[in-house]
Amino acid sequence: MALLLAQAVNFALLLRERDRQIFQQASEPAIERLIGAVQGPSERRSARIRRWSSIDTASQVSRTMRLRPDIAERARDAFADRGVTVLRVEAAIGAVEPGSFIARRMNERRENERRERAERGDRRPVTRGDRDGDPRALVISAEVAPGRWVTSYGLIPDRQTRLIIELLFQTLILYAVVMAAVWLVVRRIARPLRDLTVAAESFDPAGAATALDPRGSADIRHLIEAFEGMQVRIRAMLAEKDHMLGAIGHDLRTPLASLRVRAESVEDEDERNRMAQTIDEMNRTLDDILSLARLGRPSEPPTKVDLSALVDAAVEDFRDLGHDVAFEPGARVTAAVRTNLIKRAVRNLIENALKYGEQVEVTLDRAGDGVAIEIADRGPGIPEGAIERMFEPFTRLEGSRSRETGGAGLGLTLARAIATGHGGSLTLANRTDGGLVARLWVPA
Structure with a gap:
């Protein structure tokens, strides 16, 4: 999850940086064309400036467009550096509407490119050249005199679909490689731990010792070796306990048998019966205690x-x-x-x-x-x-x-x-x- 989050942040930063570069590449030529259109008389403007600029009585920035004050500020600075005085500068980005000035210019560009390819014998279909998505228009309008606006246009393509797919593909490859490595490491660690868990759950003090193969990291190998050593110590302790219980049972039954023999020599029958009953109860209690103690290792x-x-x-x-x-x-x-x-x-x-x-x-x-x-x-x-x-x-x-x-x-x-x-x-x-x-x- 952390890796996926990091890749998502990286993906967003890459797209943001690409947008910044696209805006910069589109705004600088548009600003230069705007300055050229403002400075020079109409007959001295270059064909490109005339093609991508217009003179109007109002700003071409509409309310449906997204304002870009940063681009407008850069245009004002460029006018000031050139010593050109303007009253106001507005900049915005909006969709290219059918039949608009910039839409007509885009159609003219496609026709010119189609004509040039036909002259070269190139039969490939004409595209926008960079396989972008639907373009957006950059509009920069400068008021040079009351009621006189000069507007420059530019194209800002949407994010390239191929670029997004490539970034997603790279992210998936990186994620798959990292997850495969993590899976191998976890599997290498988990398998000996799983075997150790099974051995611990099936541990039988009376059965044969479970042999485990010490493998995995150094800590896990030490853990497995410690577990096997613990099995040996537990079995040794229980064997010693059984030996001790056998000795205790033998040592206690001998005096109880002697007491039973002596009780038979008591002349008072009631007293003799009470003594025999007490000795029998002691024998039963001893049997129960020894049996309970040996249940962990039944023979x-x-x-x-x-x-x-x-x-x-x-x-x-x-x-x-x-x-x-x-x-x-x-x-x-x-x-x-x-x-x-x-x-x-x-x-x-x-x-x-x-x-x-x-x-x-x-x-x-x-x-x-x-x-x-x-x-x-x-x-x-x-x-x-x-x-x-x-x-x-x-x-x-x-x-x-x-x-x-x-x-x-x-x-x-x-x-x-x-x-x-x-x-x-x-x-x-x-x-x-x-x-x-x-x-x-x-x-x-």
Whole structure:
């Protein structure tokens, strides 16, 4: 846009300069003819002066013409330099009207030129010589005595059409050359940046590193090299984290197992059961924490499975334990998922529903370009303002959905992380007839 604006300004300046030159070239001969017509008697005037000047009783500058005070001032200065006294000088530019004095002179010039060409054997048609557009007349009238005006005429052609076309063509060529160069430079810069963007968006800590070809300018090459170095550091950091979590899990499970053995030796049955329940809860919390921490680098590859069969197997496990869980499978849907993780997410949601309602309803059906698994209970539900907060780690509500019902507050957090890791989502909503429904959606 800036280049186009600059070229437009340059184009306007060139046309303005050409107009100035045209006016100067046309006005100087007209002024000289006017001085010659004023100074010399009619019989001593040259044929050209007589042809392009006239003596009238009034100024030939009409109201329809555009006045040119600058040309009139130059004519007055020329009269003063020659010592010629005039009363008034007027100058203007207007269209050549048919039948006017200057129109007759133009026709005479064409006839003379046609005659001269015929004598030379030139059969080309007679034009105005410079292929101009319709000409304009320059009229300079000088009042030499009261009621006596001497007028000189000249032709000022319009801007040449060919010149305008040439300027436009040059502008377009320059614009095309510059834009082509800019496009090549931008393309050279944008292509490695586009590859880098794709690599950043598809970065998978658990997958293979994306190899990028360092190319482009020095800054872009350094950026690509820095990105590849960052990938290596992130993978190393996550590998170290996994190693540390494995060690922590092993170190914590050993004393928990020892505590469980010691709890069995407690004689009071109620106390022994409470201790065993606490130890089991600690084990479940530890499993949830370790599972949540490892979700960024799952070791299980995605496998194409029948989701209806997977959910039915999870529901059957709860039925075997005597829980009232109903499952209504919809259309048979297969999807590439990490089987153990999806099954764990479904189990977490069913366990969460059983804690707050005796009956749980599970449904599965297609939803858009994926599959939706809904787990609904008949519990008290969750206040609308607290639903999103329930996905935060270690978050519980007071009242019926409290710590007393069991759990460490990681079930929903882990289930949503599993759904997000599959490119899906997990949402909660209160049912109109009471209870809560969890909707797990994954792409199919």
